[in-house]
Amino acid sequence: MSLKTTLVSTACMLGGFHLAKQLTAGTPKVLMYHRFSDGEEHRKLSVAAFSRQIEILKRGYNVLTISAICEAMRQGQPIPKHTIAITVDDGYDDFYRFAYPVLKHYELPATIYVTTDFIDRKLWLWPDKVAYLVNHTRLNRMTLSMEGLGDRVLPLTTTTERHAAWLALNDYCVSINHQARLDFIDQLARDLAVTVTPEPADEYAPMSWEALCEVAANGIEIGAHSRTHPVLSTLDRDSLRAEIQGSKTRIEQMLLQPINAFCYPNGQREDYNDLVKQVVIESGFSTATAAFHDKAIWEDYHEIRRYSVWNDLIHFRKVINGVETLSDRLA
């Protein structure tokens, strides 16, 4: 591409961003983050990239927590133009080590959603355990036997093959019920001859309650993300109460403050339903977030849409300036 073409396309892009930003100024956008790292790491956002994003937000946007936005909307108060909410899922220690210092430096708030049995170090988040198993086995292939769907051979020699195996195993795990998934992963550990400790390995470690208390005292809102991160739409009412109300009670007991924000584990449309939402409301949560986006961003405070953001600054700018919001409106 010639310099002139590059300059013209950059100018068009910036003009488009500016226009989209103005057209969607009154619609707050909710960003969704997961994992952070010191340097470049697969599926994690580096501190450098996160700092760059936060600097951009600090300069030209208003960053509020999810609860602050909903509270203002409920009371009919005006929301500042160009409002952004930052959310981080699961409760990994890398939030505390890498992302929190950046937020603290720029004095910006965020909401983090924690899985309480994970924080209590009673369990691994199951996709992490599957990743650990495929990355630590000495076998160079495995057979995935899927109930009713036949067998599939998964090679495990290269990093790419192990990642593809992880994706296939995750897809299968999401498709079966909670107990079947736990049993399947236990069997997978035996089949792959990998020993796993009851507590997550260091690279998948949760934040401590002490760290959560510290961030909660410094502008970070703590929300709940269930106790064990199940697919909630597969559970009955009693199990839903244990997962949803249980996670709220546990955080409130440890942090001594009311917890109002919930986030659906996995968060796709099929991962929650009307019963799940009803239990979330009955448990006293004033907001709940999903993990996808469409035009109904703020139509229901218990199904708020979010935009996933990662190490791609152009995509990040599209999200914060409302290009994605506009294309959802037009879809």
Ligand SMILES: [Zn+2]
């Ligand atoms: Zn999650």
